[in-house]
Amino acid sequence: MLSDARNEKNFDDLLADQKAKVETERKTQRIKFLRSEIEKSKEAIIDCVNQNLFSFAKYHLERIYIMNYEIDEINCTI
DSSP: OHHHHHHHHHHHHHHHHHHHHHHHHHHHHHHHHHHHHHHHHHHHHHHHHHTTOHHHHHHHHHHHHHHHHHHHHHHHHO
């Protein structure tokens, strides 16, 4: 009976560890994606400025702020 409880606890711990690993990997992949999108937006800002499309540059800058905020939020939970 005691060994059954111990086995159940070990199994629950194993499941929790696996779930934590999956969640951490998901967050890591999301951060990588956001960083790549930030780089694309930086390039778009340069293109917009070169073409005097300042309102579009502002849009991309706002996207960068939002994505950086999301990265910060994810990092707080890792």
